[in-house]
Amino acid sequence: MSGYSSYTIRVYWQAGRPRVERDSPARRIRKGLRVPEELRFRILGPVRGWLGDEELVLGPVKQRTVLAALLIAGGEPVPAYSLRGCLWDAPPANAAGLIQTYVSRLRAVVGRSTLLFDTGGYRLDIRPDQVDLLRFRSLRRQGGEVEADPAAVLAAAFAEVKGRPCEDLREAMRSHPLLMDVERELREAAIEYADCAQVDRAGEVARLLEWISLTAPLDERLFSRLIRTYALIGQQADALAAYARIRGRLRDELGVGPGQELSAAYHDTLAQSSLRHRPTSAARARRPVLVRRETDLSAIRKDLVRHRAVTVVGPPGVGKTAVARALLADDAAGADGDCRESFVSADGEGGIFVALADLPRERGDGRGSAEALAQAVLAALEGPGVLQYPVAALIRQLRERPLLLVMDAAEHLPLGCGGIVAKIAHRCPGTRVLVTSRRPLGYPGENVHEIRTLEVPPPNEVVDHAASFPAMELFLAVAGRSTGEVDLSGAARLCRELDGLPLALRLAASWPVSARLSGAVDLALAGLTASVSRGLDLLTGEQQSLFTQLATLDGEFSLDEAERFAGELGLGAADGAMLLADLVDHSLVQRAHGSEHRFRILRPIRRVARMYLTKDS
Template sequence: MRFSVLGPLRAWRGDEELDLGPRQQRLVLAVLLVRAGQPVPLSELVDALWDEDAPSSAVNVVHRHVGQLRRVLEPDLPLRATGRWLVRDGSGYRLLVDADSTDVLRFRALVVRAAEAAARGGNAEAVAVYVAALRLWRGPCALGLRPSSWADPTFTAVDRECLSAATDAADAALACGLARDVLPTVRAVAARDPLNEELHARLVLLLSASGHQAEALAEYRSTAARLAAELGVDPGPALRDAQRRVLRQQVPIGAPAEAEPPVVRPAQLPRDLSTFSGRDGDLTRMLTALDAADLPMTIALIDGMPGAGKTTVAVRLAYEVANRYPDGQLFVNLRGFDPGGSAVEPAEVLRGFLYALGAPGDRVPADLAEQTGLYRALLRDKRMLVVLDNARDVRQVLPLLPDSPHCLVIATSRNRLTDLVTDEGAHPFTLDPMPVPEARAMVALRLGVARSAREPEAVDRIVAMCGRLPLALAVVAARAATYPDVPLSSIAKELEDAQGSLDAFGFDDTSDLRAVFSWSYRTLTPGSARVFRMLALHWGPDISLAAGASLLGVPPREARAGLAELTRTRLMTEHKPGRYQFHDLVRAYALELGAELDSADERREAESRLLDHLLHSANNIHLLLRGPRPPVPLDDPLPGVTPETARDYDDALAWFGAERHVVESSVATAITHGAPAKACQLALTMQQFYQRHGLHHSWSVVMELGLKAAREAGDRYGEVRAQRSLAGAYYYLADNQRALALLREAEPLIEELGWDSERPYVQRNIADVLSYTGPSGIADYPTALEYYQNALEGHRAMANDHGMALSIEGIGECKLRLGQPEAAIALLTRSAALYREIGDRNGTASSFATLGEAHLVLGRPEIAATHLMAALVLHRGVHERRGEVNDLVLLGDARAALQDLDTARAAWEEALAIMVEHHLTWAGPTGGTPAEIRDRIEGHPSHTP
């Protein structure tokens, strides 16, 4: 665990940042962190949250926030357990942290160490440690969480520790001539307290000692003006003395007595693009890393796909930070992906850099190692900014790295230069396509706000067709600017008419996207080039390594090698571990190449292998979710296809979660590619995942396609399965009229096929619909009971334990609705036992829930609550959202019957939250609708005062 409160409140478990909950809950954690391992009385936490207006329930609220924080910090913590981080201490709480786990204690430890070094005369050591301490600060303590008169001074006192440390750091630096080392840090801290005379006096002296006399005097004047305007006072002695010393050109204590000789300060940055816009988030991340204390950034490595705007962002970043590097800026385009293949050699770059740094021509050695040595010697005590654009590999970059912690290198590449990260400590930043608002702003900046505002819909269409890629947007904007009288809607239509090809982007030879992409493609090995072309045939939003291997017809190890090369060249991105994706425009380029270089038979066979992989993988894995039902028979997979499997239930859900959009796309694509039978089979594998996660609308859309595919393929068995599944989707959507119509259609088809094993399942489904007619209908329990009994007879004749459990459960529910709770309890106890025997957790949970409801009807709320808690645990284990809602509503009813209204309301509120989060409109006759749950909450005010 790591905690940060010096700035915004944040916490991490390993590399995962935690959601710390609502504002009051975060404030409790912030106060505990500021007290840094010391006990905090409940009264102080109450005062921190409410000041003078605390409600009488305040103590209970604090306890609840503490309980929630414990679960956030330790999600596997057993109920009511204390845990290792947040513990009770007397009448309050204490957070068990140390200097390794929280920034506030680490800061204090560093300040003590720095003060000790300064006391024994080690000012240079003190400066380094003070700077490390101050870089832990990312803004005022507990930024955004200062609500009350008690909490505000507490956090402000911590801020004063920062200001005091900055003042001491400045004194130590001025005493040993290291003003430049602390200047950026002290400047940043001073900006947070513009009226702190002592600190701003030190800033004036630091600026002067760093050779910025004019800026030092400007700092004095601006501080004096603020004091007069806001406090009505003149500068005090410290600030006046600092001004006098600058005016008299007095050298600060400990600084060199003689001025340094003039030096050459190169300024090689290219012109900053006047139409630059967007990338605010990326630039913020880079600047934050530059200011970080725990791992200061000396190399920023910017990678991204062709056309992502890496050079433009690197130049903008360089201009943002240039004032921090007063000794100048070096820039080179390494031409790593030049279409002519002429990447610049490091020796050539070093010669140019050495000349720029003032080295006489006769002193520049010919040997690369000697050039590197001289270059690093010249930069050793400098603060220099070096921009290495368009690097092809690490070999090009290594000789150009300064040997100085005070310089910053900004390198860009299409490749992921991982050796720079692992060996040289580079900070990697990947540029993805621009966010939509930034892409819109870029178009508006290039075409004019008025022209863009007249056709906002056309701008959005252009942004979408360009895939938010800066280069593509620039190409189209240039074309639009050339023809100011042409409506943007016409340009958008031209892009759409290109139908996914790059024809619309060939504006001129310098901006043709095909040419730009080809520079990366030509660097690929033949094997990786084939992988690039073939993977473009994949019709989902991304592709897994396993699916890619099957599409290619090769072992996963071979596919991994090709994918690794594609990600290094940024032609594909591994946006999640083991999952790869194209940018739309790069995929269009790959498809063009494939159509030109690969035969139609090769491409058709690859697509068939991909569909087979998805179908067999989904079929294997969904068997873990559907319970003990006979599998749908499939043909053997094609040669070269290696289907995936899952370890267990949770792994199966995770697979469908990752592949959901790919499978959905594949259902539609299989129909258009002449494989409707496989499209239906693939759609059927999704049912259990949809049902568990409450994705009922998606379920209905996909199964409409599945039913259409079965009918197109003439697959009568598939048609029945699709009708049943689609009826289930409508049933969960509370559209029981359509559900019943589909099931009635299936009945004669089953008779025609003589499909005896399927008949009782359809009868049970019809009974389900008749007994749960939705929020606007009237249940027909007598008729439903007949259907359940017929289904039971059919399943019993085939010794189908699962079908028998389903039917007995349905009969028990009908008995309960018909006013026979004791009979219902006997039946539901039988169904629960059967479900447990066959390992159906969802069925067991459903029986337990209805058992709880029956005991509630009989006035046994304590027994009901026991059954409902067991149901809730099981439903959560199988991720059955609708079941969770039903359990929680009934559990709230049971707790309300026991007069425990606070727990009842908490259960109902959680049920409502699940319905809202998963867009559920109805959770059965007991769970009801969101409005019915709200009525329960509003009708039962809390007992807590």
């Protein structure tokens, strides 16, 4: 059984007394009696090895580094000088003796007949099916065969990937050519996968490309596929954000502009702008799966009845859009016997959902953004195009058409959106407006409802009780698994690492190639990258500078610490307090639970910010 070692008990007599010996897989390896097909190794993730169901103890970092280099070589000899380059920047005088020591200890673990020495260097006598990287390579080759379904084969190949190559040895191996070659293989295979995958696999491919891009932030070929894949599944905002990221990096780090392939992907995405604002009728919308959001839904319903307009705010990935879509679907089904109060009169036409993420960022006093937003809503209402005075035209239409209007992702249009919402609430008594945004719009009398992350099991929680916490409920629901089918302790650690952020939990639960904690976290962070980076781009230079410093802190921090960082940046204490308040408004910094004077940054947002805002990123 998985997780248990198998033993053979041998009883014999020695010196007139009975002796008992347990013969385990590890003992058979030490004796050189291992069965070859029992050995398995993993390097696409942390370096690990098994003999049957028993995990091998591979030793300290440098010893595992030697094994990783031999596994990457796939059975080919690795010279001692190459191992020195993996182990040390400046090899010590006794480097040869140390390498022999590491090899000797590894032979005791994996078997004398497995780790060999010949004239070319050290090598492992292993078959391709014993190492995940070799299986990956074999499957990738099969994807190029004439009769193969390349997308299916490459999907199977990436199912072998449990994290970044040798992720527990990255500090030791640094930028060694062996490791860089493996990362290059993954990038090339991901590009091949993107080129052959159809739309049914595009969501999985997009998440994969985002993750791979963490190792290659300047790879234009990779980013061109990422942009096209996002566009294929209708996520033009994410596509444009990915383009903005690599364009900025190319300019800042290389002093060049985007190449032809990358520019073509960008312009092709812009050409799809006519598909941006497809109206979604509440009657046709499917209600998303929500966990423990009943209190939020009830509060927003009541506020919409009393105030006509509500702004739902919260950090990236907290589920603002899902809550809005659920309200739309509930309003459409409000008369179906569940006693929900409808927001519109009986002769109303339900609801309309308008995505605003693709509209240009607001400039100046917001007049231009208000007109662009009004045009988008008019298009969703399927009304005639209006070239002049679109805001007035929208107000006239809504006076005659009672409905629930949802405007999603309005954080980059606060002035324009705020002005339109205020006018609708004042002049269109039959219309209710729900806006999702990462920050309040700021118009007079705005009614704001904050969505918070889901509660996670505390570290000392009894494992059997962990599944009752909201974050665990969502993870299990998306994964489609019962409590008996998952490692509850590992899932609880995952929920804590992702701070109960719903989008991160959904990505970790649905990703098909990783069931391991750190691998699932990496892939969730990759999926969050586009969403978080859009929020970071909305900050001013001073706000970004302070946030970059705060993101270096682990855990909670005080106002005094924020002011100290502001002072180090050449800003005064008052400016530091104001900038911190701005970051709270942008939902990138949260107030700590139970304290008005302490703050925190959600772990996933902090880790993505470290990758994209620090100078060394």
